[in-house]
Amino acid sequence: MRQGLRDVYITGAGAFLPGDPVASADMERYLGQVEGRASSLGRRALRWNGIETRHYALDPDGTHRHSGADMCAAAVRAAAESAGESLAALDLLATATTQGDLLVPGHGVQVQAELGVGPLEVASFQSVCASALMAAKTAWLNIRAGEADTAVAAASEFSSRWFRPEFYDGSALIDAKGRLGMQADFLRWTLSDGAGAVWMRPAPSPQHVSLRVDWIDMVSLAHRYDPCMWAGAAPGRAHDLTGGWSAKGPQAAFEAGAIALMQDFTLLKTIIRAWIGEYLKKVDAGRIIPGEIDRLLLHYSAKSLREEIIGLLDSTGGMIDEDRWFNNLRTKGNTGSASIWIMLEELFAARAFMPGERILCIVPESGRAMVGFMHLTAVAPEKETRP
Structure with missing residues (x-):
């Protein structure tokens, strides 16, 4: 019989940032030029957001070096290592993203498959940045209620794949002068790729601050x-x-x-x-x-x-x-739902x-x-x- 609600602790944090940091001058080499011309908005967007380096999970030719699921799995592994725990201890995997690798099924099961662990309970959240805390609340409440003893909340974003020219060329987003409209172009200079995760247990770590x-x-x-x-x-x-x-x-x-x-x-x-x-x-x-x-x-x-x-x-x-x-926006970029865990991991x-x-x-x-x-x-x- 369960005895009341338990305290819950973050005992480890992990992050994964793909590839080397990409400087602002190299961004369009990775994202590509829409309609074959340099963006007229890029410099202004970078002054506005203050980002100096970011990471991309694709090569300049558009080849994907990772998936959203494998980046998320890498962050979970890093969180387990940070906590000094084994992935085999996981009872619950709660994941977040803006858009997974597939329309169906959900992000969570794809991450589980990349990790190669189970059977276990999985929860998938798709929203934008705050979906990270949706996943965290699910992990927290499950441990607090005694439904799980070990849980991880993880998030990943593969934003750059949205920003290649093939998403825009020849569409109504291109104006009469061959330029991409601000509603779409601005985000190309703001979002980047990465993953983060936190490990949760009903007791603090015996080795370090939790x-x-x-x-x-x-x-x-x-x-x-x-x-x-x-x-x-x-x-x-x-x-x-x-x-x-x-x-x-x-x-x-x-x-x-x-x-x-x-x-x-x-x-x-x-x-x-x-x-x-x-x-x-x-x-x-x-x-x-x-x-x-x-x-x-x-x-x-x-x-x-x-x-x-x-x-x-x-x-x-x-x-x-x-x-x-x-906040580490300047050096790590805006990684959407993964951003809060990438911040926490740096301090952890x-x-x-x-x-x-x-x-x-x-x-x-x-x-x-x-x-x-x-x-x-x-x-x-x-x-x-x-x-």
């Missing part, structure tokens, strides 16, 4: 906003599925520009304020106390968005001192956490106004006791 998962909250505001980042519908028509791939078929949808990944930047400006509003609700309720947060891991897609967020927090009294913020590998520290992770996503919050507390190693 992170107790205190709570995870997810908030969707989809009832208030249209899609802000989407694929599968025509430009400016994310709310109208009659012109999308599921209604017209892939060829007609491609010609209409309904296959590529796109972003509504006007709507994004509005949604940023909505994310801040959800954060401030938690501050007002006492669930988040800014002065007690020792580290803030905030996922954002651009340096300019960080500056906008800081301005909003300063003006509302919800600011966490900027010297407590950590550096043994940067001190017992007693409170860590707040915030992951907003522009897919359709979702935001996730995770509160962690660093705890000292605990001597292992065996019967």
